Amino acid sequence: xxxxxxxxxxxxxxxxxxxxxxxxxxxxxxxxxxxxxxxxxxxxxxxxxxxxxxxxxxxxxxxxxxxxxxxxxxxxxxxxxxxxxxxxxxxxxxxxxxxxxxxxxxxxxxxxxxxxxxxxxxxxxxxxxxxxxxxxxxxxxxxxxxxxxxxxxxxxxxxxxxxxxxxxxxxxxxxxxxxxxxxxxxxxxxxxxxxxxxxxxxxxx
Amino acid sequence: xxxxxxxxxxxxxxxxxxxxxxxxxxxxxxxxxxxxxxxxxxxxxxxxxxxxxxxxxxxxxxxxxxxxxxxxx
Numbered sequence: 033x034x035x036x037x038x039x040x041x042x043x044x045x046x047x048x049x050x051x052x053x054x055x056x057x058x059x060x061x062x063x064x065x066x067x068x069x070x071x072x073x074x075x076x077x078x079x080x081x082x083x084x085x086x087x088x089x090x091x092x093x094x095x096x097x098x099x100x101x102x103x104x105x106x107x108x109x110x111x112x113x114x115x116x117x118x119x120x121x122x123x124x125x126x127x128x129x130x131x132x133x134x135x136x137x138x139x140x141x142x143x144x145x146x147x148x149x150x151x152x153x154x155x156x157x158x159x160x161x162x163x164x165x166x167x168x169x170x171x172x173x174x175x176x177x178x179x180x181x182x183x184x185x186x187x188x189x190x191x192x193x194x195x196x197x198x199x200x201x202x203x204x205x206x207x208x209x210x211x212x213x214x215x216x217x218x219x220x221x222x223x224x225x226x227x228x229x230x231x232x233x234x235x236x237x
Numbered sequence: 238x239x240x241x242x243x244x245x246x247x248x249x250x251x252x253x254x255x256x257x258x259x260x261x262x263x264x265x266x267x268x269x270x271x272x273x274x275x276x277x278x279x280x281x282x283x284x285x286x287x288x289x290x291x292x293x294x295x296x297x298x299x300x301x302x303x304x305x306x307x308x309x310x
Contacts, residue, residue, distance in 0.1 A: 124266065129273050133280075140281055144288045160302065161295035169288050208269065211276045219283045226290045233297045 040107045047100035048181050051142065054093030055174035057086045061157065062167050083157055090170070091149055097177075098142050105135060126208035131187055133209065134180035141173040239263050 061083055068079040148166050149156060157163050182192035186205050198205060211219070244258035264272065 129269075133273070133277050136277055136281065137284065140284055141288075144285065148288075148292055159295075159299045161298045162292065165288075165291045165295040168291075172284075208273070210272065211280070216279065219279060223283050223286050226287050226294070230290045230294050233294050237297050237301055 036107060040104060043100050043104035043107060044184060047097045047104055048177065049097075050093045050100060051097035051138070051173070051177045052093075054090050054097055054142070054145075055170065055177065057090040057093060058167065058170040058174070060086050061090065062171075065157070065163070087154060087157065091146070094142050094146050094149075094170075094173075098139060098146065101135070101139050101142075105139070127183065127187055127206045130205060130209045131180065131183040134176055134183055138173065138176040138180045141169060141176055145169050145173055239265070 064077070064079045064082045064086075067077060072079075145166070148169060152159070152162065152166075156166050178194070182194040183205055185192035197203075240260055240262050242258060242260045244256055246254055246256040248254045
């Protein structure tokens, strides 16, 4: 019999695997593009062929990952999963709060990644600045995925590959990741700067 | 919300003492939840805004570049 817990574990594995596939494919494309820009005079590699082969995996991984992540979140909310039973409610477990927060950012970032790719087609990789922004969104998605997976590992009591980094920067994943006043102002500042840049570019063109 | 005061008194060999105290404000479960929701909402909106605005900026730059390439200004 398939238990909700087993199903949740399977969906977690599936979404993390698919999103990692998307992330790795994206990093291969970025590395190939950088290679063409910096070292193509030394040794020629057909970068366009690499992009042709790898690019579909990026989109497929992102769509699959988002689908399985939504299913995994749905299951975690509606069915009694062990970490919710043992760890208490969301309010009482800062680690769970952090995990849910990072999962929300992961989902959001990859959805934006898919929307941008679908709107601009595969040709996005030949559009200089646009391809850089697209890659940056994907890289943000990879980072959120890794952090979310790491917190999931801590929730399951297994630790994570990021533990040496947590130790180095004295971060306790079991403590609530509060943004603080400075963090809030930093986020608002970035939004204002990007907004001003958009208005400036729009007026200029 | 609860406020907790912690104080520490040290005494040296001569019997002189010194005391330091610090008060800690711990939010209630409801306040913690409200803070969490606000934080998630602000960051979510910020990610959407920054991503799509950056895409818009990059698009404008690209259109301008392509226009220059084809001789249109």
